[in-house]
Amino acid sequence: MPFSLLKYGLNKDYPFELDADLPRPTDLKSSYDVVIIGGGGHGVATAYYLAKYHGITNVAVLEKGYLGGGNTARNTAVIRSNYLTPEGVRFYSQSVEMFKDLSNEFDFNIMYSERGQLTLAHTDATVRAFRQRAEVNKHFGGRTELIGPDEIRELVPTLNMNPAHLPVLAGLWHKDGATARHDAVAWGYAKGATQRGVELHQLTEVTDVVVDNGRVTAIKTNRGTVKCGCAIQAVAGHSSLMAAKAGFRMPITTYPLQAMVTQPVKPFLDPLVSSSALHCYVQQTSRGEIVFGGGSDPYPLYNTRSTLELKESLLAHAIEMFPFMADLRLMRQWAGITDMTSDYSPIMGLSPVENYYLDAGWGTWGFKSTPICGKTMAELVASGGKVPALIAPFSMDRFDAFRQVNEMGATAASH
Amino acid sequence: MKIMHCPLNGPRNISEFVHGGEVKAMPDPANCTDHDWADYVFYTDNKAGVVVEWWLHAPSSYWFIAERHTVTDDIIRTYDPSEVFKQRVEFSTESDVSTEAGQMKLKGVGA
Numbered sequence: 001m002p003f004s005l006l007k008y009g010l011n012k013d014y015p016f017e018l019d020a021d022l023p024r025p026t027d028l029k030s031s032y033d034v035v036i037i038g039g040g041g042h043g044v045a046t047a048y049y050l051a052k053y054h055g056i057t058n059v060a061v062l063e064k065g066y067l068g069g070g071n072t073a074r075n076t077a078v079i080r081s082n083y084l085t086p087e088g089v090r091f092y093s094q095s096v097e098m099f100k101d102l103s104n105e106f107d108f109n110i111m112y113s114e115r116g117q118l119t120l121a122h123t124d125a126t127v128r129a130f131r132q133r134a135e136v137n138k139h140f141g142g143r144t145e146l147i148g149p150d151e152i153r154e155l156v157p158t159l160n161m162n163p164a165h166l167p168v169l170a171g172l173w174h175k176d177g178a179t180a181r182h183d184a185v186a187w188g189y190a191k192g193a194t195q196r197g198v199e200l201h202q203l204t205e206v207t208d209v210v211v212d213n214g215r216v217t218a219i220k221t222n223r224g225t226v227k228c229g230c231a232i233q234a235v236a237g238h239s240s241l242m243a244a245k246a247g248f249r250m251p252i253t254t255y256p257l258q259a260m261v262t263q264p265v266k267p268f269l270d271p272l273v274s275s276s277a278l279h280c281y282v283q284q285t286s287r288g289e290i291v292f293g294g295g296s297d298p299y300p301l302y303n304t305r306s307t308l309e310l311k312e313s314l315l316a317h318a319i320e321m322f323p324f325m326a327d328l329r330l331m332r333q334w335a336g337i338t339d340m341t342s343d344y345s346p347i348m349g350l351s352p353v354e355n356y357y358l359d360a361g362w363g364t365w366g367f368k369s370t371p372i373c374g375k376t377m378a379e380l381v382a383s384g385g386k387v388p389a390l391i392a393p394f395s396m397d398r399f400d401a402f403r404q405v406n407e408m409g410a411t412a413a414s415h
Numbered sequence: 416m417k418i419m420h421c422p423l424n425g426p427r428n429i430s431e432f433v434h435g436g437e438v439k440a441m442p443d444p445a446n447c448t449d450h451d452w453a454d455y456v457f458y459t460d461n462k463a464g465v466v467v468e469w470w471l472h473a474p475s476s477y478w479f480i481a482e483r484h485t486v487t488d489d490i491i492r493t494y495d496p497s498e499v500f501k502q503r504v505e506f507s508t509e510s511d512v513s514t515e516a517g518q519m520k521l522k523g524v525g526a
Contacts, residue, residue, distance in 0.1 A: 241463055249454075250461070251457035253436075253461055254485075300434065300466075302486050305488060307417070308416075309430060342457060399457040402449070
């Protein structure tokens with residue numbers, strides 16, 4: 001052990017992590033039918049469903065860092081479908097259904113844990129909006145209802161019912177709300193995809209997208225150029241930068257989003273609790289740590305730095321909700337990068353380049369859509385560009401037609 | 416605390432400022448195509464590097480231009496918009512909004 005550790009320490013190059021479940025790294029082939037840019041959850045899920053449902057296995061997933069090391073590792077792992085628009089609810093509720101069975105499908109535990117999600121309303125206007133969300137959700141098969149303070153007290157006895165002088169009037173109780181281990185989701189998909197013949201190339205950065213006559217013909221990387229039949233970009237946090245390489249702009253602005261976690265404590269909080277007015281959500285992981293998150297930062301950046309200001313305001317609100325947490329210590333804090341669209345809905349489907357497909361604009365709603373996004377993107381690619389009905393409303397050209405999908409049920413949106 | 420230098424009020428805490436988006440030329444709203452207008456309103460360069468943006472000092476309602484780096488989070492320079500906009504920009508927007516026919520036109524009825 002000491003010798004191998006010494007060898008590891010003296011190695012000039014960053015060594016490939018060898019994982020028993022993943023094949024050893026190989027050289028890039030000169031050509032692939034499908035190149036997926038980005039080896040996060042979405043990228044490997046798309047590769048998995050391409051191989052599983054469509055028999056397309058001549059696929060390369062190119063990842064500049066390591067598998068699931070970007071925003072897949074930085075989100076707060078919330079799974080829910082209690083959005084506001086019919087387009088959104090239809091999409092996310094299918095994702096929730098798929099999550100439920102992923103552990104069996106992968107034969108690998110993703111630690112899916114259905115806890116229910118409770119969103120608190122502090123004003124009459126929010127109560128009205130929640131009524132609408134509950135009805136839309138029920139219509140599309142979700143389990144969501146409006147509950148009163150008594151039921152809230154029963155669900156979360158430790159909750160302060162009058163946080164920051166904003167009395168809790170009602171709650172949107174979403175029984176389907178859940179959490180899962182985000183890394184395991186990426187690993188499970190990667191394992192399933194590579195077992196079926198897909199190649200996953202880590203430490204492979206895309207440097208340019210070669211477009212000829214409006215079609216993408218090759219992808220240049222730091223390890224050489226590969227020709228491709230078509231390409232998909234699934235690079236949450238860098239969507240505009242990758243699109244610029246392919247020669248077009250996107251309706252996206254990129255912000256950091258900060259989150260943090262406390263030391264582990266005994267289990268006291270079963271549901272995921274969030275407050276619409278305090279812009280804060282709180283959940284306890286299965287290890288006992290408490291995870292806090294909120295909206296994106298106030299101004300755009302491509303930087304995962306943390307700020308004391310945002311931490312302070314977020315924690316002040318969290319402590320209003322659960323006053324005893326003031327005595328807890330923070331263990332870790334981090335930031336992710338969110339590609340925000342102005343309507344809080346994703347951008348999926350066709351791009352101005354003919355055989356170059358988009359999986360972008362995932363703001364604060366990317367992790368929860370991983371399975372359904374992978375499945376529908378695979379359908380899109382396998383059909384040669386026929387957009388599945390489920391994702392048709394999320395096409396990028398909705399902005400050119402002024403047909404936005406105004407998703408005010410997003411965490412980052414003010415309710 | 417991150418400090419931004421306001422060209423009017425001097426160095427202030429960044430929480431007093433509101434980000435207003437990229438500085439870009441506005442197409443003529445009355446004559447441009449829908450596509451040009453959508454491009455202006457929604458699409459962004461969203462660069463990783465030095466950007467030129469509108470910022471507002473909220474307490475004094477003062478708009479100015481800031482150049483900053485979106486990777487390092489450094490503010491490079493802030494200045495009054497008069498450095499860029501030397502003259503008042505006039506748009507050939509129709510001026511008949513006060514008449515009933517003009518209102519109908521604005522709402523897209525008739526024509």
